[in-house]
Amino acid sequence: MEHHDFFLFLPLLLLSARLLAELCVRAQIPAVIGELLAGVILGPSLLGWIEPGEAIKLMAEIGIILLLFGVGLETDVRRLVNAGYQALVVALAGFFFPLVGGFLLAREVFGLDLLEALFVGGTLTATSIGVTVRVLSDLGRQHFREGQIVLGAAVIDDVLGVVLLAILYEFSLGGGVSLVNTGKIVLFIAAFFLLAPVAAKLLAFLIKRADHGSRIPGLIPATIVSLVLIFAWAATELGAPELLGGFAAGLALSRRFFLPLGAALHADEPFAERIEIQLKPILYLFTPIFFVYVGLSLNLRAIDWGSPFIWSFSLGMLLVALAGKMVGALVIKGNWAMRGIVGLAMIPRGEVGLIFAELGRVSGIFNNEIYAGLIIVIAITTLLPPLVMKWFYACCGHRLPRT
Amino acid sequence: MEHHDFFLFLPLLLLSARLLAELCVRAQIPAVIGELLAGVILGPSLLGWIEPGEAIKLMAEIGIILLLFGVGLETDVRRLVNAGYQALVVALAGFFFPLVGGFLLAREVFGLDLLEALFVGGTLTATSIGVTVRVLSDLGRQHFREGQIVLGAAVIDDVLGVVLLAILYEFSLGGGVSLVNTGKIVLFIAAFFLLAPVAAKLLAFLIKRADHGSRIPGLIPATIVSLVLIFAWAATELGAPELLGGFAAGLALSRRFFLPLGAALHADEPFAERIEIQLKPILYLFTPIFFVYVGLSLNLRAIDWGSPFIWSFSLGMLLVALAGKMVGALVIKGNWAMRGIVGLAMIPRGEVGLIFAELGRVSGIFNNEIYAGLIIVIAITTLLPPLVMKWFYACCGHRLPRT
Numbered sequence: 186m187e188h189h190d191f192f193l194f195l196p197l198l199l200l201s202a203r204l205l206a207e208l209c210v211r212a213q214i215p216a217v218i219g220e221l222l223a224g225v226i227l228g229p230s231l232l233g234w235i236e237p238g239e240a241i242k243l244m245a246e247i248g249i250i251l252l253l254f255g256v257g258l259e260t261d262v263r264r265l266v267n268a269g270y271q272a273l274v275v276a277l278a279g280f281f282f283p284l285v286g287g288f289l290l291a292r293e294v295f296g297l298d299l300l301e302a303l304f305v306g307g308t309l310t311a312t313s314i315g316v317t318v319r320v321l322s323d324l325g326r327q328h329f330r331e332g333q334i335v336l337g338a339a340v341i342d343d344v345l346g347v348v349l350l351a352i353l354y355e356f357s358l359g360g361g362v363s364l365v366n367t368g369k370i371v372l373f374i375a376a377f378f379l380l381a382p383v384a385a386k387l388l389a390f391l392i393k394r395a396d397h398g399s400r401i402p403g404l405i406p407a408t409i410v411s412l413v414l415i416f417a418w419a420a421t422e423l424g425a426p427e428l429l430g431g432f433a434a435g436l437a438l439s440r441r442f443f444l445p446l447g448a449a450l451h452a453d454e455p456f457a458e459r460i461e462i463q464l465k466p467i468l469y470l471f472t473p474i475f476f477v478y479v480g481l482s483l484n485l486r487a488i489d490w491g492s493p494f495i496w497s498f499s500l501g502m503l504l505v506a507l508a509g510k511m512v513g514a515l516v517i518k519g520n521w522a523m524r525g526i527v528g529l530a531m532i533p534r535g536e537v538g539l540i541f542a543e544l545g546r547v548s549g550i551f552n553n554e555i556y557a558g559l560i561i562v563i564a565i566t567t568l569l570p571p572l573v574m575k576w577f578y579a580c581c582g583h584r585l586p587r588t
Numbered sequence: 589m590e591h592h593d594f595f596l597f598l599p600l601l602l603l604s605a606r607l608l609a610e611l612c613v614r615a616q617i618p619a620v621i622g623e624l625l626a627g628v629i630l631g632p633s634l635l636g637w638i639e640p641g642e643a644i645k646l647m648a649e650i651g652i653i654l655l656l657f658g659v660g661l662e663t664d665v666r667r668l669v670n671a672g673y674q675a676l677v678v679a680l681a682g683f684f685f686p687l688v689g690g691f692l693l694a695r696e697v698f699g700l701d702l703l704e705a706l707f708v709g710g711t712l713t714a715t716s717i718g719v720t721v722r723v724l725s726d727l728g729r730q731h732f733r734e735g736q737i738v739l740g741a742a743v744i745d746d747v748l749g750v751v752l753l754a755i756l757y758e759f760s761l762g763g764g765v766s767l768v769n770t771g772k773i774v775l776f777i778a779a780f781f782l783l784a785p786v787a788a789k790l791l792a793f794l795i796k797r798a799d800h801g802s803r804i805p806g807l808i809p810a811t812i813v814s815l816v817l818i819f820a821w822a823a824t825e826l827g828a829p830e831l832l833g834g835f836a837a838g839l840a841l842s843r844r845f846f847l848p849l850g851a852a853l854h855a856d857e858p859f860a861e862r863i864e865i866q867l868k869p870i871l872y873l874f875t876p877i878f879f880v881y882v883g884l885s886l887n888l889r890a891i892d893w894g895s896p897f898i899w900s901f902s903l904g905m906l907l908v909a910l911a912g913k914m915v916g917a918l919v920i921k922g923n924w925a926m927r928g929i930v931g932l933a934m935i936p937r938g939e940v941g942l943i944f945a946e947l948g949r950v951s952g953i954f955n956n957e958i959y960a961g962l963i964i965v966i967a968i969t970t971l972l973p974p975l976v977m978k979w980f981y982a983c984c985g986h987r988l989p990r991t
Contacts, residue, residue: 191646191817192646192817192818192820192821193817193818193821195813195814195817196813196814196815196817196818196821199810199811199813199814200810200811200814202810203807203810203811206804207801207802207803207804210803210804211803216804240643240646243594243595243643398610399610400610400613400614401609401610401613401619402868402872403868403869403871403872403873403875403876404606405869406869406870406872406873407602407603407605407606407872407873407876408602408603408606410598410599410602410873411598411599411602411603412599414594414595414596414598414599415595415596415599417595418595418596418599462865463868463869463872464869465805465806465866465869466806466808466809466866466867466868466869466870467809467869467870467873468806469805469806469809469810469866470806470809470810470813470870472806473806473810
């Protein structure tokens with residue numbers, strides 16, 4: 186994509202996202218659906234006007250990281266830790282069931298190869314933290330108990346996904362799993378998680394000091410955006426990019442960092458509020474780019490809609506994808522409304538599912554039919570839950586805990 | 589520049605700009621100097637760490653346009669129109685004297701070709717609206733009478749510069765000036781200026797309507813940035829890019845539009861204030877990129893510091909550059925303090941001077957020595973006036989009109 190095109194593509198993207206989001210909200214549909222649809226319409230699926238180039242991908246990444254930072258900024262760590270055990274259970278169950286279910290269905294019913302079936306299962310484990318968090322915040326529920334459980338579970342799920350992806354990719358290259366390489370990745374992620382809260386605390390302190398000492402306005406936008414980019418850079422640099430793809434590592438690591446950073450800054454409420462006021466407009470500018478980008482990446486035209494295999498395969502996988510996450514939510518404490526909403530919120534595969542599917546396709550593990558079937562599953566699981574969640578809150582929201 | 593580098597370059601750029609701006613402010617030096625210096629240090633002049641690529645150029649352009657939009661948002665059209673006659677006189681005189689002075693000095697004393705001497709004169713006519721406006725707003729003087737005169741004069745000067753650039757470039761290609769082509773450019777610019785206020789009024793109305801009707805937050809950042817990009821795109825599309833260079837046209841035309849747009853929105857004060865609060869953080873993020881970009885573009889290493897010709901040439905041109913603008917300011921009404929500050933504010937050549945010099949070099953009109961000499965003049969005229977203006981206000985500010 187050329188410089189010149191970018192000048193036209195970006196406003197087209199921003200204004201379409203805006204228009205469709207407004208229309209959706211008027212039709213009682215969550216705004217995020219409008220943004221995803223804008224991507225589907227402008228992208229290769231329908232009009233093919235915009236091909237997601239590097240610059241848009243970059244801005245999409247900034248958007249999702251800032252969204253998570255914003256969530257962190259509003260998150261009380263104690264509430265998140267309180268929800269921690271439940272979140273862990275939801276994440277593990279919601280990871281295990283789709284993985285095993287998807288694998289067995291692919292292997293036993295559709296007769297796929299071992300590796301192919303494993304990659305199908307892996308794709309189904311994904312949880313789109315972006316879509317999930319956005320829907321909860323559109324509905325104003327991210328601070329409630331179910332919101333905290335889902336947030337925690339989505340974070341854990343994302344990490345499990347990156348580890349699984351690394352192992353599977355390793356497996357696909359050598360025909361076997363190298364424990365040394367897998368161990369390295371696990372160690373790296375563990376180190377990251379031990380260091381991230383410390384680094385977050387330190388940076389939060391530094392930003393605050395700098396802000397107090399500064400004599401010119403505009404410190405917060407420049408420092409936070411710089412941090413976002415440095416972490417994205419470091420994640421791609423350290424995260425074995427040839428293995429996981431820079432985007433996956435960038436998403437999984439830098440994203441994960443900005444939640445604790447925001448939470449560390451949250452401790453000082455007036456300061457957190459100042460940051461929020463200054464960061465909101467930048468967030469509003471960049472976040473829709475992320476969701477449009479997810480829509481742009483869904484190439485529905487690549488699907489041979491006449492193939493009976495694709496229909497049966499995607500229908501089967503869709504059921505596993507839905508049931509797997511819902512079953513995962515059954516294990517938590519609480520009434521059925523609580524379980525229902527947590528399960529629903531975990532369903533969207535979004536960008537994380539797309540990374541799995543894309544990696545499977547690029548490395549030649551998925552043929553076009555399998556890939557197409559999974560794209561259908563990702564599209565439906567990404568677009569449907571926001572709608573259902575909204576209806577669910579309308580009908581059963583009063584049965585949820587009030588904190 | 590690769591995607592991956594960008595992740596490192598942009599934070600490096602943002603944080604250095606911030607750090608140097610903070611240090612400058614502590615040393616009683618305007619912040620903008622720190623940002624320009626950050627570019628000089630990081631760029632080819634000193635460290636050579638960052639080469640200004642397309643993405644940074646793009647963000648720089650967004651930065652300067654948003655800065656002008658912000659100025660427009662705070663500008664009362666009546667005050668600007670009141671200053672209009674004085675501004676026109678300052679612009680014309682400050683255009684004529686450096687052009688003729690530079691031409692005569694280059695032709696008669698240094699014995700340059702006709703075309704070369706004309707291009708040298710042209711380069712000296714430039715006024716950096718970016719640096720000028722930024723210094724005035726750093727000092728909190730952009731709403732005062734001298735601020736309005738300088739703003740108006742810088743706008744007019746920019747347009748005169750684009751027309752002159754077009755004529756000279758034409759002349760350099762064919763060896764003569766085609767009246768038809770020049771006429772086309774003048775017509776196009778005239779049409780733009782007749783339509784811009786109408787379009788600005790219309791868009792201001794639409795943005796306000798949309799904002800009232802919107803049910804999701806974040807309309808203003810997305811629409812304003814989209815508009816910026818669309819105008820930059822249209823300017824490069826319509827402004828005969830092979831003639832003027834996309835950047836020159838983009839700067840001159842889209843920039844110019846956002847001043848009336850801001851001013852049109854200014855009419856409704858509470859709404860203008862809402863826009864300002866939402867746009868400020870985005871402005872703080874992008875504006876420094878512009879000034880660092882100007883610093884990055886100044887390659888001081890290209891200069892052969894041992895050449896006596898360069899020293900005498902740049903010294904002579906510097907005197908013309910300083911005196912030409914100061915003499916231009918003598919014609920206005922007011923006491924000597926008023927004339928002094930207006931003259932000083934018109935001196936920075938900045939990005940506009942660089943465009944002239946670069947076009948002269950690329951088209952083979954300037955040899956390396958002439959180019960280097962002009963770069964010295966541009967560097968000094970860009971870096972010095974902000975300092976002098978600050979001192980001037982400190983010592984003689986009380987002699988300026990209080991409105």
